[in-house]
Amino acid sequence: MKKTFGARLKALFGIKTIDENFFEELEDMLIEGDLGAATTMELSDALRMEAKKKKMVSGSELQQLMKAMLKEKMKTYIPRLSADDLNFFLILGVNGVGKTTTIAKMATYYRSQGNSVLLAAGDTFRAAAIDQLDVHAQRTQSRIVKQAFQGDPSAVLYDAIDSAKARKENLILADTAGRMHNKENLVRELKKMDKVVSSRIPDQKWYKKFLVIDATTGQNGLSQAQMFNDAVSLDAIILTKYDSAAKGGALVQICDKLGLPIAFVGVGEQYEDFREFDTDEFLDTLLGING
Ligand SMILES: Nc1nc2c(ncn2[C@@H]2O[C@H](COP(=O)(O)OP(=O)(O)O)[C@@H](O)[C@H]2O)c(=O)[nH]1
Ligand SMILES: [Mg+2]
Known part of the structure; x- marks a missing residue:
């Protein structure tokens, strides 16, 4: 091996x-x-x-x-929620990196801390994406706001915010599409979603944008981060599939070049396979210290 x-x-x-x-x-x-x-x-x-x-x-x-x-x-950022305000987390990233799975993990994590979580099915680009989030909503006992396949993702986020306000839920986790017919469409859609959320969320302080990066991607992770950061100005990175990656060096570059902190790490396909990012642990593994 x-x-x-x-x-x-x-x-x-x-x-x-x-x-x-x-x-x-x-x-x-x-x-x-x-x-x-x-x-x-x-x-x-x-x-x-x-x-x-x-x-x-x-x-x-x-x-x-x-x-x-x-x-x-490297910096870490472990997001703490406001109990009294509406927190909105927009989960971004290219197709297949683990956005939807991460949303289910975050729902489990924040629910266990006593928050009420609403999922927003903002990936309307693929029919299966809405069903997939629906399954996770049932399993994590979260409510979900969704619209028909090929609907306007910004409209889904808009509805979700109204719905969460009415029900006094304090966290929205919004799924998004990582792919459009072309990059220009994707960037336009991202900017539109960002604008809608910014204008509808009562306190900007509680609106955060996370980029999901697949640890197995390698160098390409940096260009993905640059693209999303240019479009909507990210708050933090979530690293997924760290269980199956032999290396995570691209993360160092993303932190170094873009100055973005890391929030969480996904280490498997189960809801519990989710950790707050720990720089020492990450670097010890990366560099083969105590290995
Ligand atoms: N091994 C492993 N697989 C993961 C992890 N996170 C997601 N996956 C898998 O990656 C695949 C794509 O995940 P999905 O959430 O649908 O990606 P999305 O397209 O970004 O929403 C699925 O098969 C997930 O089970 C992780 O941390 N570790
Ligand atoms: Mg998805």
């Missing part, structure tokens, strides 16, 4: 001699691990300096230094 990224880094940091070969191998590995050229060079330059400054430097010292540097680039 092919070794995971963390296991390979661990093996590299375990070698006795820290020489130029070591740094070259490290750079290749970081590039392969989706950390991107800029972050890779910044890290390897800093580690080289450290190795030069001290005469004897161990691999594990460099590994810890690298973790500290990456930690500075």
Whole structure:
């Protein structure tokens, strides 16, 4: 079996001699691990300096230094809800990344904290998407607001806000389509939804936009984040499928380049396979520390 990224880094940091070969191998590995050229060079330059400054430097010292540097680039944001105001979470991301599954997990998570959750079926692009959310609504005992297939997603969100206000529910989790006939349509639709929600939600402070990123996607995650961030200005990232990914280096780049924090991580297909993001845990796994 092919070794995971963390296991390979661990093996590299375990070698006795820290020489130029070591740094070259490290750079290749970081590039392969989706950390991107800029972050890779910044890290390897800093580690080289450290190795030069001290005469004897161990691999594990460099590994810890690298973790500290990456930690500075990563922020977490664990969203707490207002009990008295209406909170609105717009869940965005390309097709298949795990948006709908994540909504069901979030519904379970926030419901267990005593919130009343309403799901909004904003993915009207695929007929099956509405049924899928319906099933999750039943299983998580959440109410759902939906319209017919191919309806206007912004109208669904609008209705959901009115409905939640009337029922005094305090959290709306809105599903969205990750795909349209073309990118221009998608961006237009995203901006329209954002405008509708902004104008209808009583307090902007409680409106948050999350981008779902599939950990198995690699480098492409950065361009996805850039596209959505340009369209609607994101608040945080949710990483999914971290159970099946050997690496999550693209996340470091997203945090570094766009300055976005990470909220949650999905680690399986069950509702309980959902964690608040923990930077130390993530970096220890990524870098093969304590692995
Ligand atoms: N292993 C694993 N699978 C996941 C995770 N999150 C979602 N999935 C699966 O990914 C597939 C697509 O999920 P879905 O929520 O429909 O994606 P959407 O198109 O973005 O709404 C489904 O088969 C999910 O079960 C996760 O954290 N781990
Ligand atoms: Mg979906």
